[in-house]
Amino acid sequence: MGLITLVLVMLLAVVASGFVVRLLPVPVPLPLVQIALGAGIAAVADLGIVLAPEVFFLLFLPPLLFLDGWRIPKPGLFRDYGAVLQLALGLVVFTVLGMGFFIHWMIPTMPLEVAFALAAVLSPTDPIAVTAIAARSPLPARVMHVLEGESLLNDASGLVCLRFAVAALLTGSFSMSDALLTFAQLALGGLATGVLITLGATWIKGRISRHAGEEPGIEVLISLLIPFGAYLVADRLGVSPILAAVAAGITMSHAEIRGQVQAITRVRRNAVWDTVRFAVNGVIFVLMGEQLPAILSGAVTAVRETGHREAWWLAVYVLAITVGLAALRWLWVYVSLRLTLLRRHEGPPLSRGTIHRLVGAMTLAGVRGAITLAGILTLPLMLDHRTAFPARDLAVFLAAGVILASLVAAAIGLPRVLKGLAPDSLAEVDQTADRIRAAAARAAILAVERAQHEMSAGRTDADLHAAVAARVMELYRRRLDADSPDATTADLFRRTDExxxxxxxxxxxxxxxxxxxxxxxxxxxxxxxxxxxxxxxxxxxxxxx
Structure with missing residues (x-):
């Protein structure tokens, strides 16, 4: 099947998933519907799709990670950096060690190094899947900020662990000091690359726009190219391309607040990026569903090597690994929550039940997704020219199975855990929005007054300018009145505005x-x-x- 036809089939499946999820009688996460459609496509047509990991990473991850870094609330990320780093670094190492030994104990025929490699790709949560799940089951704002920050940063730590697990299997040696040094180089180099690429692109674009004018189409195209540029440059330099894409997005948000682009450009750019996100995110999960039958076929053969002839042992392995991951995550999140977020929580102390609900929500929201799928596919096919990589098909199936199981668990469990939980149990009540609107309205009134005087100076229709200015300023004065401490007046103006x-x-x-x-x-x-x-x-x- 031609590449163009393949792309059109994938996009058509994404479109269909959007309709199906709205027609279902019960709420179902969109990723699960897209995976099911992908599996249905594989059942009726042999598309012959071969997922090359390096192409998969390059085409799909940079724009999505860039957009997540761009739109993630920065104050929440930096405020809770302690909790974010504990989850993004500490939990990854804890998971790799705990699950590595557990998987090797459960499946002795899987070498310990392969078990560690599987645990490494299962350790990162996926920002795309987290966002998709949270859209159906809104999490408390502060909890969501921590989960988003974790999922953006734990990719590098998980993939570095994978890299050293595979290297240990290929070479038979491992050095902790080398691993830590390599991780620092990959992370810091990736972050620096993303920042520099974005700053350089926005500076050049700004200089050209000031002299030649701004074309919204060019601005949108540049924003689409930046994540790919950061990713490719970082990959060429041998540093983390994933963190480069994230850093590029975070830097883009800082460039955005300088207000250098026109309003029409921002409107068009947001529309384009929303479309890109929906399409690319959907294609990832449709592709995963399309790959499932082939993955299952290889795993059924591999499971016999473990001493079990029945294929249902695959489900036992997936369930055991999913439960083990959840148990380790629950324990780490509980300790982390106690040490960071709850210690700085203002207001009345949270009840024991609320704390357990929050920990349960953060545990269930640890969904695995595209990062895990792409990471496990990077396992080499051969150790050398004569020896196949041990238990590779089984590892790929177990990773795919855990992705599905985590999505299902989140879809079923999160609404129940969050039921009765205040949307912002841990979020500080933010009252700054009204204050900022009032400050902006006062600035607008002063600007209208100045503009009216400049426009009407020496003109015979000065009265007309004054009348129009008064009408415009009245809109801003009403906004100020709506924010007045008089509750009756504020309510009246809000009702009037509605x-x-x-x-x-x-x-x-x-x-x-x-x-x-x-x-x-x-x-x-x-x-x-x-x-x-x-x-x-x-x-x-x-x-x-």
Missing amino acids: IERRLRLAGLRAERAEIFRIARAREIDDDLARRLVREIDLMEARYLA
């Missing part, structure tokens, strides 16, 4: 319908109709935000 919002939306939709009617009647050309509708769409988006 009524106005609904009326404006009704008017905008009527405007758009009339423009479409006129365009269908061929009274205006399509280009003018698109421009007028776009103006209305932008205004409607403002009231729907």
Whole structure:
């Protein structure tokens, strides 16, 4: 099957998954639906897809990791850096050691080095899967920030552990000092590369835009190329390309708040990135489902090498590993929560039941995904020219099985664990939004006054300028009144704003319908109709935000 046809089939499956998940009578996480569609495609058509790990990493991970780094709330990430690092580094090592010995004990025919390699790829949680699960079962804001930070940073530590486990199997030697030094080089080098690439690209783009003007299409394309550039440069330099993509996204968010791009560019860029995220994220899980039958076939053969002829032992292994991962994560998260987040928690102390619910939620939210799948596929096929890599098919199946099991456990368990839990049990009550809006409104009033005086100076229609300025400033004064300490006044203005919002939306939709009617009647050309509708769409988006 041609590459273009293959891409179209994958995208069509992603589109279908979006409809299916809305038509199901019970809520089901989108990744599970996409995996099922992928398996269905494999059952009816032999697409002949061979996942090359290096291509898989390059095509799918850089944009998604970049976007997660771009949009993750930075104050929450830096505020809870202690908890994030404990999970991203400490928990990974704890999981590799604990699960490595456990898997080798459970499956003695799997060499210890291979067991450690499997544990290493199972240790990172996946930011894509975490976000997808949280969309269905909203987690407390602060907990979500910690999980997002963990999933962005633990990829490097898990993949470094994988690298040394494989090296130990190939060479028969391992050095802890070399491992720590290599990890530091990979991590720091990747972070520095991502920062420098993004700063360099935004600086060059800014200089050119100031002289030649800004073209939104070019700006959007540059933002799409930055993560791939950071990833490729880091890979060429021999440092962590994954952390380079994450660092590029975090740096991009700092460049964004300098406000150097036009509003229309931001609108278009956000729309493009939302589409890219939905499409790429969906294709990853559809591909995983498409690969499952082949993975299962190889694992059934491999399980016989463990001394069991029945294929159902594969399910036993997957369940045991999933439970073991959850137990280790629960223990580590409980200790970490006690030492960091709860110690700095303000307000009344949390009950024992609330603490256990939070720990349970963070444990279930440790979903495995694309990082695990891509990592396990990097295992070499041969140790040398004559010896096959031991238990490779079994390791690949177990990794895929744990991904599925963790998704199912999160889909079933998270809603129950979070039931009755306040959405922000650990989040500090943030009251700064109203204060910032008020400050922005006061600045706007001063700017309107200055602009009105400059525009009306020496003109005969100064009264007209003053009247229009008064009308504009009245909108901002109403916003200030809505934030006043008088609860009755604030409630009145908020209700007034809501009524106005609904009326404006009704008017905008009527405007758009009339423009479409006129365009269908061929009274205006399509280009003018698109421009007028776009103006209305932008205004409607403002009231729907």
